[in-house]
Amino acid sequence: MKSYPTLEQTIGNTPLVRLQRIPGAANAARGNVILGKLEGNNPAGSVKDRPALSMITRAEARGEIKPGDTLIEATSGNTGIGLALVAAIRGYRMLLIMPDNLSLERRAAMTAYGAELILTPASEGGMEYARDLALKMQAEGKGKVLDQFANPDNPLAHFESTGPEIWRDTGGEVTHFVSAMGTTGTIMGVSRYLKSQNPAIQVVGAQPTEGSQIPGIRKWPEAYLPAIFDPAAVDRTESVSQADAEAMARRLAAEEGIFAGISSAGALVAALRVAEELSNATIVFIVCDRGDRYLSTGVFN
Ligand SMILES: Cc1ncc(COP(=O)(O)O)c(C=O)c1O
Numbered sequence: 064m065k066s067y068p069t070l071e072q073t074i075g076n077t078p079l080v081r082l083q084r085i086p087g088a089a090n091a092a093r094g095n096v097i098l099g100k101l102e103g104n105n106p107a108g109s110v111k112d113r114p115a116l117s118m119i120t121r122a123e124a125r126g127e128i129k130p131g132d133t134l135i136e137a138t139s140g141n142t143g144i145g146l147a148l149v150a151a152i153r154g155y156r157m158l159l160i161m162p163d164n165l166s167l168e169r170r171a172a173m174t175a176y177g178a179e180l181i182l183t184p185a186s187e188g189g190m191e192y193a194r195d196l197a198l199k200m201q202a203e204g205k206g207k208v209l210d211q212f213a214n215p216d217n218p219l220a221h222f223e224s225t226g227p228e229i230w231r232d233t234g235g236e237v238t239h240f241v242s243a244m245g246t247t248g249t250i251m252g253v254s255r256y257l258k259s260q261n262p263a264i265q266v267v268g269a270q271p272t273e274g275s276q277i278p279g280i281r282k283w284p285e286a287y288l289p290a291i292f293d294p295a296a297v298d299r300t301e302s303v304s305q306a307d308a309e310a311m312a313r314r315l316a317a318e319e320g321i322f323a324g325i326s327s328a329g330a331l332v333a334a335l336r337v338a339e340e341l342s343n344a345t346i347v348f349i350v351c352d353r354g355d356r357y358l359s360t361g362v363f364n
Pocket of ligand 1: 250
């Protein structure tokens with residue numbers, strides 16, 4: 064009998080596509096190729112489906128959680144949607160804690176999958192406050208926190224899937240990898256895998272400039288730096304302004320047909336800066352999610 068995949072098994076193996084217009088004639092003349100990895104093609108719509116599946120299935124395999132248990136997570140959006148999907152498939156109750164200024168599409172997607180939301184006042188300190196509240200609820204016995212910021216199963220998902228897919232789909236030609244940094248799970252896991260194949264591969268992290276708001280990514284204050292973050296895995300960081308990232312998100316849609324989120328466009332801004340100094344480079348950047356998740360913010364109007 065023919066075997067068919069379950070929805071869970073369709074997470075990962077996302078397309079890697081070459082940009083045709085934005086890199087321009089100068090990059091073409093220097094032999095630079097810029098490739099976007101389309102993580103918005105995952106079933107719940109973002110790169111976060113990978114760590115969501117990894118954190119839940121590995122905790123289950125270790126006997127730390129079982130279907131019917133309550134899981135808790137502080138999340139700025141995409142992780143919550145990914146976790147809500149996996150919790151729905153596997154039969155967990157999912158409590159998601161987030162600041163109340165996040166886009167309505169995100170909240171609605173989480174509740175569609177059956178998750179329960181706890182909105183914290185953004186004025187109380189945004190994600191830092193949400194992360195503290197998650198740990199407090201766990202201490203009170205209200206459920207298990209997966210803690211994407213400290214959970215090694217987050218970068219492990221990228222070490223075992225995203226990294227190998229990039230290596231395979233570039234036939235080992237990748238020279239640079241660029242990712243926006245939130246929990247840093249993507250950049251940690253992919254960096255470790257790619258450098259294990261070729262230590263010369265350069266890894267570039269994009270973060271928002273001081274005062275810029277780019278959903279999903281942060282320049283963390285020292286006390287809230289993710290525990291999974293190892294500065295040795297990132298060769299260079301580039302700061303990107305909200306205005307530049309938003310303008311690039313509009314260009315990605317209009318010039319390349321890639322309708323992506325703001326952090327994805329921020330990674331491309333960083334990739335183009337790096338490309339200015341290079342010849343014969345194969346640069347891969349992560350397209351974390353899709354633009355429809357940001358429609359209500361007006362950024363595409
Ligand atoms: C829109 C968006 N971009 C980028 C990231 C960063 O990914 P990572 O947490 O793996 O650093 C996230 C993570 O939540 C995100 O939601």
